[in-house]
Amino acid sequence: MFEILGYTFMQRALLASTVIGIVTAVIGVYVVLKGMAFIGAGIAHASFGGVALGFLLGLNLIATASVFSLAGAIGIGLVSKRGELREDAAIGIFFTASMAFGVLLVGLLQGYNVDLFGFLFGSVLAVSREDLVLSVALGAVVLLTVGLLYKELMFISFDPEMAQVVGVPAAQLYYLLLALIAVTIVISIRVVGVILVEALIVTPAAAAYQLTDDFHRMMGIAVGIGVLSAIAGLFLSYWLNVASGATIVLTATALFALTALLSPRRRRASTPTAGGSEVPS
Amino acid sequence: MGVEVIPAVELENVTVTYGRTVALEDVSLRVAPHEFVGIVGPNGSGKTTLLRTILGLVRPVRGEVRVFGLPADALGPMRHRLGYVPQIAPVDIRFPVHVLDVVLMGRFGQIGLLRRPTAADREAAYHALERVGMQHLADRQIGQLSGGQRQRVFVARALAVEPELLLLDEPATGVDPGARGSLYELLNQLHQEGMTILMASHDVAVVSQLVDQVACVNRRVVLHGRPEEVLGDEALEGCYGRGAIFLAHGRLPHIVVRRHPEGETPPVRPPEG
Numbered sequence: 001m002f003e004i005l006g007y008t009f010m011q012r013a014l015l016a017s018t019v020i021g022i023v024t025a026v027i028g029v030y031v032v033l034k035g036m037a038f039i040g041a042g043i044a045h046a047s048f049g050g051v052a053l054g055f056l057l058g059l060n061l062i063a064t065a066s067v068f069s070l071a072g073a074i075g076i077g078l079v080s081k082r083g084e085l086r087e088d089a090a091i092g093i094f095f096t097a098s099m100a101f102g103v104l105l106v107g108l109l110q111g112y113n114v115d116l117f118g119f120l121f122g123s124v125l126a127v128s129r130e131d132l133v134l135s136v137a138l139g140a141v142v143l144l145t146v147g148l149l150y151k152e153l154m155f156i157s158f159d160p161e162m163a164q165v166v167g168v169p170a171a172q173l174y175y176l177l178l179a180l181i182a183v184t185i186v187i188s189i190r191v192v193g194v195i196l197v198e199a200l201i202v203t204p205a206a207a208a209y210q211l212t213d214d215f216h217r218m219m220g221i222a223v224g225i226g227v228l229s230a231i232a233g234l235f236l237s238y239w240l241n242v243a244s245g246a247t248i249v250l251t252a253t254a255l256f257a258l259t260a261l262l263s264p265r266r267r268r269a270s271t272p273t274a275g276g277s278e279v280p281s
Numbered sequence: 282m283g284v285e286v287i288p289a290v291e292l293e294n295v296t297v298t299y300g301r302t303v304a305l306e307d308v309s310l311r312v313a314p315h316e317f318v319g320i321v322g323p324n325g326s327g328k329t330t331l332l333r334t335i336l337g338l339v340r341p342v343r344g345e346v347r348v349f350g351l352p353a354d355a356l357g358p359m360r361h362r363l364g365y366v367p368q369i370a371p372v373d374i375r376f377p378v379h380v381l382d383v384v385l386m387g388r389f390g391q392i393g394l395l396r397r398p399t400a401a402d403r404e405a406a407y408h409a410l411e412r413v414g415m416q417h418l419a420d421r422q423i424g425q426l427s428g429g430q431r432q433r434v435f436v437a438r439a440l441a442v443e444p445e446l447l448l449l450d451e452p453a454t455g456v457d458p459g460a461r462g463s464l465y466e467l468l469n470q471l472h473q474e475g476m477t478i479l480m481a482s483h484d485v486a487v488v489s490q491l492v493d494q495v496a497c498v499n500r501r502v503v504l505h506g507r508p509e510e511v512l513g514d515e516a517l518e519g520c521y522g523r524g525a526i527f528l529a530h531g532r533l534p535h536i537v538v539r540r541h542p543e544g545e546t547p548p549v550r551p552p553e554g
Contacts, residue, residue, distance in 0.1 A: 033376060148395050155386050159372045165336050166390030166442060167360035213377045213422035 004238055012132050013124040013191075017230035017248065020188045020200065023139040025226030026146055027184045028205035029219050030177060034157040039076055039178070041198040042091035044185045046072030048194045049098035051119050052105035061119075062134055066186045068098060073178035081171070122193035122245025124234060135187040142180050153177060154215055191230075192245035199249040204229065207256040210263035225255050287350040289314045289446055289477040290335055295344030297330050304330040308344070308502050312479060312494070317472040319488035319508070320481040322498035323521050328481035329368060331498060332448045335479070336365055348446065361391035364444030368451040368481075370435050374424040380434050381419040384409055387441035409440040412467060414460075428455035433464065440471075447471065449480040453487075465491060485512060497521075 004010050031040050050068030054061035072094055079090035106116055118126060127135075146153060155163040156170045156177070164170040181201070188197045208221035233248030240247070290312040297305040305327045312318050320328050333339040334346055337353040337360075346353040348363070356363075364387070384406040385398055392398055410416040413433040423431060432455055439447060449468075453461045465487055472478055472491075482488050488495060488508065495511040497504040497520035504511045504520055 033373070035373070151386075151389055151392075151397070152394060154378075155389050158376050158378060158383075158386065159370060161338065161367070161371060162365065162386070162438070163389070164338065165363060165365045166387060167356075168390050209377065213424075214379065215377045215382070218377050 009125055009127075010238070012127045012129065013234060013244070014231065016127045016132050016135050016191055017124060017234050018227055019136055019139045020191050021204075021226035021228075021230030022223050023142050023184050024188055024197070024200040025204040025208075025222040026143060026219065027181055028201040028203075028226070029208070029215075029222050030153055030157050031181065031201050032205040032209060034177075036177075036181070037198070037202050038088055038091055040181055040185070040201050042076060042095040043069050043072045043178070043182050044189075044194050044197045045095035046098040047182075047185055047189060048102040048119070049105075050102075051189065051194065052102035052109075055109060056105050062131065062186055062189075065189060066183070069182040069185050070179060072098060073182040074175065077175050077178050118193070119189060120193045120195050121243060122189075122191050122196055122248075124191045124237075124244040124248075127190050131190050135190070138183050138187045142183055145176070145180060149173065149176070192248060196245050196249050199252060200226065200229070203249070203252040203256050207252070207259040210256075210259040213264075225252065225259075229255060286314060288312055288347070289316065289349060290479065291345075291347040291350075292331075292334070293345045293347075295334060295341045295346060297327075297334055297339055297341045303500065305334065305341075305498075306500050308498075310496055310502050310505060312477065314349075314477055315472075315475045316494060317468070317478045317492045318480070318494045318496060319492035320479060320496050320498055321483060321485055321488055321520070322503075324483070326499040328498050329450050332365070332450050332479065332481055335448060336363060358391075359445065362442060362445040364439030364442045364447040366432075366436050366439045366447075366449040366452050368454055370431075372423075374431070376423065378423060379419070380415065380421050380423060380426070381406055381410065383423055383434055384437045384441045387438040391442070405443065406437075406441045409437040410434070412440055413437045414463060429457050429460055432456050433460065436464065436467075445477065447476055447478045449478070451482055452480065453482070453484065488512075 005014070031037060047065040047069035050065040051061050053059075053068075054064030057064070075094055076087070076091055079085055080087040115123065115126070117123075152163070152168050152173055155168055156173050160170045160174065163173075184201065185194075185197050188200060192200055204222045204226040205218070207225050208218045211221055212218050229252035230248055233251035234244055236242075236251065237244040237247035288311045290310065292308050292310045295305060295308045296303065308327075308331065310331075320331060322328050330339060334341055335348060335353060337346075337356070340354070348356060349359055351357065351359060381403070385402060387409075388398065388402050388405065392402060407416060407419065410419055413436050415430065415433050415437060418426060418430065418434075423434065426434065432452065436449070436452060439449075452468075453464060456464060468478060468480065469491055480488070480492070489512050490508075492508060494505065495508045496502050497511055499520050
């Protein structure tokens with residue numbers, strides 16, 4: 001049944017999916033708690049312009065996608081800071097523009113054998129050795145950065161204003177978080193594509209959120225669900241002979257549905273909470 | 282004040298605008314170290330903006346703000362010794378974080394980047410919870426608390442900093458009368474211990490009994506002086522506008538409203554009890 005593991009392409013796919021499962025889940029915890037889900041989707045879509053440009057110019061697609069997604073991330077950060085335009089409106093403008101640009105370029109490429117579908121929805125079995133090395137290296141950078149700034153990133157997700165008051169560089173950390181989201185998206189594009197990558201960021205973290213009210217545990221559970229979705233989804237897609245990116249995403253969705261049913265939050269919502277002990281002792 | 286001391290807070294001709302709206306105009310204010318200053322004024326008069334300007338969260342378009350002699354946007358390590366309790370903390374109460382963790386976050390600035398909180402940090406956070414009488418709820422997720430309990434947790438977070446300067450914006454918001462009494466008693470104690478405190482409040486009765494100095498803000502600082510000077514009938518009318526008069530019921534003064542100016546709802550603090 002697992003003889004498939006003997007193939008190099010499958011080993012690469014498995015390793016790449018696992019790395020992405022971990023990194024997207026970790027970043028996803030901050031994205032979900034800080035209410036940045038739409039920002040994540042925006043950055044992901046913005047990277048499509050970069051993918052198409054890379055194709056046209058014959059450059060490394062991860063490099064050109066990085067430029068676009070980072071530019072999108074910083075643009076979103078700048079707009080949300082200045083506050084002249086609603087952040088969600090700005091994201092809507094940016095990411096559709098970048099996608100439209102990508103579509104135009106793809107039009108120019110007609111006649112070439114462009115795996116457009118693969119970039120939109122992922123093609124994990126096409127992960128090259130180079131892609132894998134790059135994913136692992138960039139994924140390690142993201143995880144290391146989060147590890148070092150774990151408590152600060154939690155603080156700015158919870159209460160950025162107070163973080164600033166006590167001298168945590170909240171504004172700079174917000175840009176850093178946007179950049180980390182951008183890098184996470186770029187390394188995930190090969191496996192799940194620009195359209196579906198948002199699911200890997202949001203779904204495992206949202207599922208973990210259903211199961212615990214402890215930040216650290218949420219992080220651990222999210223990683224578990226992310227990795228499980230990636231590996232189980234990959235095998236399912238092989239056995240069922242269906243698209244791998246979509247299967248990974250739907251596996252995560254199924255796990256989310258399960259956690260929503262099991263959620264202690266749901267149970268708690270129907271029982272009275274800690275009111276009544278207001279009288280000082 | 283004969284002896285020259287560096288003021289804890291000093292504003293010089295400070296003007297703050299939000300777009301075209303002028304929130305503070307040409308405000309000058311000095312707060313001596315160890316002083317407890319009450320900031321009163323009608324709704325929308327700039328009390329919150331005044332506190333946020335001192336914290337460096339809002340930059341003035343004109344004028345200078347200094348905290349312990351340093352510019353508000355370049356405080357250095359003193360930055361880690363500011364305690365702030367916002368009127369309504371802009372947080373998602375469903376955030377998966379426990380009461381003690383919230384208080385501990387107050388110390389993240391002084392702990393510094395790349396370092397983890399130590400046992401001493403946890404102890405300081407727990408002690409701050411004890412001071413607001415919330416240590417028994419240290420393990421609760423913050424969404425499980427009532428609004429008033431949560432407000433006291435945010436007071437504890439400000440105290441966990443071990444602040445040189447404590448700024449509070451209507452700290453009694455949502456806190457029930459019993460707990461409110463202990464909160465004010467706590468502020469009084471902190472004041473006795475030598476902490477410099479600025480508290481925005483429209484509870485004039487409380488302010489007059491707790492503080493050394495009152496600043497009455499209405500876009501400008503209209504008055505600044507000892508409570509008995511500032512909280513007089515005519516003086517207060519100058520700050521709150523013509524509609525308001527100042528009544529003393531026994532020892533508790535209240536603002537009541539004589540008549541409503543058109544299209545405006547003046548602040549009303551009806552007599553309690």
